[in-house]
Amino acid sequence: MTDTFASSGDTAAKEETFVELADGVYALTAEGDPNVGAIEAEDFLICFEARATPVAAERWLARLRERTEKPVRYLVLSHYHAVRVLGASAFGAQEIITHEATAELIEERGEADWLSEYGRMPRLFEEPSSIPGLTRPSLTFSGRLSIPLGGDRGDLVLVHCGRGHTSGDLVAWLPRHGVLFAGDLVEAQAALYTGDAHHDDWASSTLDTVASFGATALVGGRGAVAKGEREVRAAIAQTRHFLDLLRDAVGAVHRKRGSTAEAFQAAHAALAPEYGRWPIFEHCLPFDVQRYWDELNGVDMPKVWTAERDREVWAELRGEQ
Numbered sequence: 001m002t003d004t005f006a007s008s009g010d011t012a013a014k015e016e017t018f019v020e021l022a023d024g025v026y027a028l029t030a031e032g033d034p035n036v037g038a039i040e041a042e043d044f045l046i047c048f049e050a051r052a053t054p055v056a057a058e059r060w061l062a063r064l065r066e067r068t069e070k071p072v073r074y075l076v077l078s079h080y081h082a083v084r085v086l087g088a089s090a091f092g093a094q095e096i097i098t099h100e101a102t103a104e105l106i107e108e109r110g111e112a113d114w115l116s117e118y119g120r121m122p123r124l125f126e127e128p129s130s131i132p133g134l135t136r137p138s139l140t141f142s143g144r145l146s147i148p149l150g151g152d153r154g155d156l157v158l159v160h161c162g163r164g165h166t167s168g169d170l171v172a173w174l175p176r177h178g179v180l181f182a183g184d185l186v187e188a189q190a191a192l193y194t195g196d197a198h199h200d201d202w203a204s205s206t207l208d209t210v211a212s213f214g215a216t217a218l219v220g221g222r223g224a225v226a227k228g229e230r231e232v233r234a235a236i237a238q239t240r241h242f243l244d245l246l247r248d249a250v251g252a253v254h255r256k257r258g259s260t261a262e263a264f265q266a267a268h269a270a271l272a273p274e275y276g277r278w279p280i281f282e283h284c285l286p287f288d289v290q291r292y293w294d295e296l297n298g299v300d301m302p303k304v305w306t307a308e309r310d311r312e313v314w315a316e317l318r319g320e321q
């Protein structure tokens with residue numbers, strides 16, 4: 001287990017990989033750091049995710065501008081977490097799109113999440129003074145939203161698949177190319193953060209919906225792009241397996257009326273053999289366990305994470321108090 005709090009000790013720069021998934025469909029991955037993507041329409045761009053600061057976003061946009069100078073009309077944010085949204089001002093988008101639940105979560109807990117994630121993952125917040133404030137959407141929807149791409153490019157379809165990583169996660173689906181941007185609903189060889197999750201929904205109906213697209217390429221929230229039906233199925237299956245192991249381990253301790261620290265040890269023992277070396281595993285697990293424990297106690301909406309609560313839970317579950 002790591003001796004430093006969350007990812008505060010992770011100071012090494014990650015190698016970024018630019019991937020062209022289809023004509024005009026791009027992703028940037030970075031060894032387990034948050035992924036971003038972009039889709040070229042006939043005369044504009046749609047970007048998916050914004051990174052943690054405008055300065056960090058500008059580095060992604062510089063790579064993108066090597067391929068196209070089309071203006072960013074839409075910036076799509078899969079959910080509300082600070083590392084995904086606070087760089088939005090760099091894009092100059094005409095519209096910022098989220099699910100309606102994400103807009104509510106930004107208002108309710110955006111400031112707290114900003115401070116929480118900065119404390120957990122300071123390396124991702126390049127020049128935090130460049131952040132102008134909370135990112136708020138200009139356009140929201142509830143179930144499904146289609147964006148025509150023009151010409152023979154088809155549509156980009158934004159879909160809320162159900163509660164999962166948060167209550168407002170959305171995916172971006174390109175039927176013409178078989179490409180799915182899944183946000184943090186799916187991770188490819190990267191550990192899951194579930195501290196704001198709805199575990200039972202996510203592991204069942206939500207992932208069933210994600211799988212039903214039949215994607216042939218999938219960009220998860222972190223990790224490498226899954227290419228081909230086999231890799232896509234494996235990424236979804238791995239996400240479900242992580243959730244199932246976590247739920248089984250924590251649930252068993254909860255039924256015995258044990259402690260959250262015991263639940264953490266049980267979950268670590270169950271998950272570490274397969275997932276322990278994957279990015280952010282040690283960082284995430286205490287928060288994952290605490291959230292599922294709260295769910296088992298009947299707490300439907302996740303409690304707000306603050307910088308102070310982060311430290312308290314980290315110490316309590318790891319027996320450092």
